[in-house]
Amino acid sequence: MVPGLLAPVSHLIPAKASPLGIYYTGVARYGDAFAQDLGNLFEAYVGRQLQLLSDAVVRPEIVYGRNRARSVDWIVVTDELVLLVEVKSVRPTRHLRLATDQRAKEVNRMLGRAYGQIDNTAALIASGQKEFADVPTDRPVHGLIVTMEPFHIVNAPLQRPQLPATTVPVTVCSISELEDMVTIDDAPVSRLLLERAADSERSTYALREALLGHTHAHNTVLNAGWDSYPWRDAAAAHMGSEPAGTVGV
Numbered sequence: 001m002v003p004g005l006l007a008p009v010s011h012l013i014p015a016k017a018s019p020l021g022i023y024y025t026g027v028a029r030y031g032d033a034f035a036q037d038l039g040n041l042f043e044a045y046v047g048r049q050l051q052l053l054s055d056a057v058v059r060p061e062i063v064y065g066r067n068r069a070r071s072v073d074w075i076v077v078t079d080e081l082v083l084l085v086e087v088k089s090v091r092p093t094r095h096l097r098l099a100t101d102q103r104a105k106e107v108n109r110m111l112g113r114a115y116g117q118i119d120n121t122a123a124l125i126a127s128g129q130k131e132f133a134d135v136p137t138d139r140p141v142h143g144l145i146v147t148m149e150p151f152h153i154v155n156a157p158l159q160r161p162q163l164p165a166t167t168v169p170v171t172v173c174s175i176s177e178l179e180d181m182v183t184i185d186d187a188p189v190s191r192l193l194l195e196r197a198a199d200s201e202r203s204t205y206a207l208r209e210a211l212l213g214h215t216h217a218h219n220t221v222l223n224a225g226w227d228s229y230p231w232r233d234a235a236a237a238h239m240g241s242e243p244a245g246t247v248g249v
Contacts, residue, residue, distance in 0.1 A: 039089040064131035081190035091149035115164040118143035143170035150174040173207040
């Protein structure tokens with residue numbers, strides 16, 4: 001018998017190095033502290049992505065009232081829309097992936113509070129709560145819940161009634177969808193969101209559908225992350241050492 005590792009299902013190897021695989025490995029090793037740190041970092045990362053919107057003012061969460069309560073994680077103000085963004089570093093559990101009879105309970109456990117946080121922040125803005133005085137009240141308010149992994153069909157009519165009702169439109173999207181949305185450069189993102197919400201059918205699709213057919217700039221946050229990896233220099237050195245005429249062959 002040859003010693004070593006056996007991988008009869010080879011496509012599971014890269015999955016182990018995916019965000020999902022790293023999450024469960026980290027929690028198994030470090031427990032809840034890893035999940036908490038990851039959540040804080042993910043929230044900050046979403047803020048960096050939102051700041052790529054050229055026509056928006058991005059505000060961090062607002063602390064208000066005697067009890068020092070907190071608003072949604074990010075408030076994005078554009079000329080046409082106020083977008084309330086709540087960040088959840090969660091991913092679908094097996095109940096959602098396998099559509100078990102516990103799926104409704106699970107999605108409420110993971111996302112229900114985010115819907116409530118958006119609706120509560122919208123109410124505070126509308127009521128003129130003093131800490132929110134800099135947030136305009138003369139334009140529509142929408143909510144966006146950003147998750148680390150996609151929650152498929154979460155916006156669909158069969159799923160939405162199982163989640164808390166809200167007074168403002170709320171969309172769930174994955175971080176990959178947000179990374180694409182913030183780089184659209186041929187139309188205001190706020191207008192795309194308003195048009196999507198006004199369409200009773202398209203508003204139940206994944207957010208990615210509303211991003212199709214548009215041109216995109218480079219995502220400078222992703223570019224900076226890629227450039228920070230050590231293999232980039234190694235790859236550049238290798239390309240420079242190739243004999244003339246062999247690059248790209």
